[in-house]
Amino acid sequence: xxxxxxxxxxxxxxxxxxxxxxxxxxxxxxxxxxxxxxxxxxxxxxxxxxxxxxxxxxxxxxxxxxxxxxxxxxxxxxxxxxxxxxxxxxxxxxxxxxxxxxxxxxxxxxxxxxxxxxxxxxxxxxxxxxxxxxxxxxxxxxxxxxxxxxxxxxxxxxxxxxxxxxxxxxxxxx
Amino acid sequence: xxxxxxxxxxxxxxxxxxxxxxxxxxxxxxxxxxxxxxxxxxxxxxxxxxxxxxxxxxxxxxxxxxxxxxxxxxxxxxxxxxxxxxxxxxxxxxxxxxxxxxxxxxxxxxxxxxxxxxxxxxxxxxxxxxxxxxxxxxxxxxxxxxxxxxxxxxxxxxxxxxxxxxxxxxxxxxxxxxxxxxxxxxxxxxxxxxxxxxxxxxxxxxxxxxxxxxxxxxxxxxxxxxxxxxxxxxxxxxxxxxxxxxxxxxxxxxxxxxxxxxxxxxxxxxxxxxxxxxxxxxxxxxxxxxxxxxxxxxxxxxxxxxxxxxxxxxxxxxxxxxxxxxxxxxxxxxxxxxxxxxxxxxxxxxxxxxxxxxxxxxxx
Numbered sequence: 204x205x206x207x208x209x210x211x212x213x214x215x216x217x218x219x220x221x222x223x224x225x226x227x228x229x230x231x232x233x234x235x236x237x238x239x240x241x242x243x244x245x246x247x248x249x250x251x252x253x254x255x256x257x258x259x260x261x262x263x264x265x266x267x268x269x270x271x272x273x274x275x276x277x278x279x280x281x282x283x284x285x286x287x288x289x290x291x292x293x294x295x296x297x298x299x300x301x302x303x304x305x306x307x308x309x310x311x312x313x314x315x316x317x318x319x320x321x322x323x324x325x326x327x328x329x330x331x332x333x334x335x336x337x338x339x340x341x342x343x344x345x346x347x348x349x350x351x352x353x354x355x356x357x358x359x360x361x362x363x364x365x366x367x368x369x370x371x372x373x374x375x376x377x
Numbered sequence: 378x379x380x381x382x383x384x385x386x387x388x389x390x391x392x393x394x395x396x397x398x399x400x401x402x403x404x405x406x407x408x409x410x411x412x413x414x415x416x417x418x419x420x421x422x423x424x425x426x427x428x429x430x431x432x433x434x435x436x437x438x439x440x441x442x443x444x445x446x447x448x449x450x451x452x453x454x455x456x457x458x459x460x461x462x463x464x465x466x467x468x469x470x471x472x473x474x475x476x477x478x479x480x481x482x483x484x485x486x487x488x489x490x491x492x493x494x495x496x497x498x499x500x501x502x503x504x505x506x507x508x509x510x511x512x513x514x515x516x517x518x519x520x521x522x523x524x525x526x527x528x529x530x531x532x533x534x535x536x537x538x539x540x541x542x543x544x545x546x547x548x549x550x551x552x553x554x555x556x557x558x559x560x561x562x563x564x565x566x567x568x569x570x571x572x573x574x575x576x577x578x579x580x581x582x583x584x585x586x587x588x589x590x591x592x593x594x595x596x597x598x599x600x601x602x603x604x605x606x607x608x609x610x611x612x613x614x615x616x617x618x619x620x621x622x623x624x625x626x627x628x629x630x631x632x633x634x635x636x637x638x639x640x641x642x643x644x645x646x647x648x649x650x651x652x653x654x655x656x657x658x659x660x661x662x663x664x665x666x667x668x669x670x671x672x673x674x675x676x677x678x679x680x681x682x683x684x685x686x687x688x689x690x691x692x693x694x695x696x697x698x699x700x701x702x703x704x705x706x707x708x709x710x711x712x713x714x715x716x717x718x719x720x721x722x723x724x725x726x727x728x729x730x731x732x733x734x735x736x737x738x739x740x741x
Contacts, residue, residue: 211696290700293707301706301713 210280214287217266221288222295226260231292234267235285243278247271300329306362311338311354318350323377334365337373347374378417378536384409400485404442408435422534425522454483466490496564496576502612503562505738507579507642510616511563512623513554513589513605515571516635518546521601546571549596554589561585571601574623579609580738586638587664602636609737610643618647625653633658642737663727670722670731671739677715681740688732691723699723 221231230253238246247268254264274281304327312322315338323339338354351372358365379387388407395405408431412424447453451461455471462481469480482490489495501508522539532538547569554573555565563577563585577585586605593603606626610619626639633639639658641648659667674684683705691698699720706716722728 207694207696211700214700287700290704291707294703295707297707297709297713305714 207283210283211287213270213284215291217263217270217284217288218291218295220266221260221263221292224260224262226258226263228289228292228296230258230260231263231285231289235282235289238278238282238285243271243275243281246281300327303327303329303334303362303364307336307358307365310357310361311336314354314357315340315350332367333369333371335371335373337375339375339377341377343374343376350374381411384411400488402485404439406432406436406439408432417536421536421539425534425539429519452481454486455480456482456486459483460485463487496566498576498612498616501562501564501576501578503578503580503738505579506612507609507737508612508619509577509579509582509585509607509609509640510619510623511558511573511575511577511582511586511589511605511607512620512627513573513575513586513593513603514627514631515546515550515593515597516602516604516631518571518601545597546601549593553592553596557588557592558585561588571603582607582609583638583640583664583668583734586640587661587668590636590638590661604630604635605638606630607638607640608643609640611645614643614645614647618643622648622653625650626656626658629653629656630658636660638664642733657730659727659730663725666725667727667731667734670725670727671735673718673722674731674735675739677712677718679711679715679719681736683711684732684735687719688729691732692729695723695726698728 218231221228234246234249237249241249250264250268250271254261258264270284271281274284304325307327308325311325315322320343321341323341325339326337328335336354336358351374354372355370358370360366388409392405392407396403408428410424410428410431412427417424445460447461454460454462460483463484464482464487465479466482466487467479470477471480498508522543550571550573551568555568558565558568558573558575558577561577561581561584563575563581565573565575567574573589575585586607590603590605593601604627606623606629608619608622608626610622622641622643626641630637630639637658637660639656641653641656687698687702687705690701702711702716702719702723705711706713711719719728722731
């Protein structure tokens with residue numbers, strides 16, 4: 204009897220590999236849907252077909268093939284692993300950005316409140332070595348460039364993960 | 378303590394005064410043991426122990442009181458529902474069916490009302506219409522009084538030590554804990570010995586319980602702890618529902634290792650013993666954590682429907698609950714920081730208990 208905890212762990216690992224290898228969340232959901240309605244042999248063939256077609260997420264497909272062989276006789280367990288993986292995919296996809304956002308938000312909020320503006324949210328987009336911040340402010344007046352430069356300096360100084368990255372800060376008055 | 382010659386007279390007089398004061402509603406068992414001066418001086422602990430054993434034997438000897446019979450067809454008191462009514466309280470109108478009428482009281486209930494005793498639950502209930510009945514009891518007080526605690530610092534049990542300790546326990550319960558209950562908007566029904574029975578507005582009950590327990594422990598110089606059973610019930614439910622539940626919960630708290638609180642929220646249909654049996658008594662530290670989670674739930678921007686979903690999954694499948702919270706975080710249904718807090722609270726295993734409290738009192 205496989206414990207729920209270990210199934211969750213497998214799903215978690217699969218989700219992480221899927222995110223890292225660039226597999227789309229839709230791809231994972233499609234495989235999950237197929238598992239529910241088709242026999243295991245069909246699912247395995249589908250995975251091999253996607254590998255052959257060079258669809259993004261090679262490592263994740265390989266891992267899926269391994270798991271499908273492990274649970275060849277227990278399809279419902281394979282289904283569970285996939286369920287956990289597709290539920291956790293978005294979490295791991297956003298985790299790095301959101302953690303960055305949480306730590307950056309504290310720094311930005313401190314600066315804008317010290318200057319007498321009202322903080323009104325932060326949007327963040329990261330790709331590779333580049334991060335773009337959109338800082339929403341109420342009651343903003345003055346030169347946005349000066350403020351953006353001050354925020355950039357503070358972020359590079361205080362948030363370790365941002366120290367070696369290229370940043371672009373937009374000040375948006377709302 | 379009295380001289381051997383006067384012992385019987387003193388006890389009979391005490392019994393007479395007690396039963397007269399309670400108008401025969403509560404009886405008292407009295408007993409005494411004899412010991413010579415030397416025994417009292419050198420071995421008071423043993424004398425005290427003997428007195429306790431004999432009192433227990435005497436209590437088992439009394440017969441089961443047979444209730445007074447009432448005539449067929451006669452109507453009973455609206456309060457105790459036990460004796461025929463003799464007075465009508467014109468100041469309190471009962472809405473019964475389509476014909477409102479004054480409340481009808483038996484002689485005892487009428488006397489009590491005249492003296493202004495009793496608590497009206499309408500006045501205690503909070504915004505949620507829930508009241509809580511708190512039944513608190515000191516832990517191991519019997520052992521303490523029989524001298525067990527004096528042995529630890531190498532002292533013997535003497536009448537003066539026993540009297541001082543007994544006075545202290547009584548003073549803490551009757552004076553300090555009663556004030557604590559009042560501070561939380563509650564009323565003490567009984568506070569004496571090491572027992573407290575109180576009504577508190579539902580919203581404040583757990584804080585009141587926590588405060589009572591810590592105050593008791595402090596006043597007793599960390600030498601004694603307190604266990605409390607808290608039964609939350611709708612103010613319109615019969616009081617005995619809450620009383621029975623509170624007694625049962627207190628017993629559960631004691632059986633699970635003492636120095637704990639057991640609480641249950643009783644719905645409109647009451648609670649069965651089986652349901653109360655499933656209650657998991659919590660330590661005071663766990664209660665602190667539960668109250669922290671409730672406060673977080675109140676302040677967070679997470680919709681109460683989402684909190685309900687998370688809590689109900691957490692009750693049955695904690696693994697799934699964690700995945701579900703992460704799913705909501707990933708989909709940005711709940712804020713990332715709040716999600717992280719949910720994840721840390723899930724690990725404590727107290728999220729469902731906290732949700733029950735939040736759902737009963739603070740859900741908007």
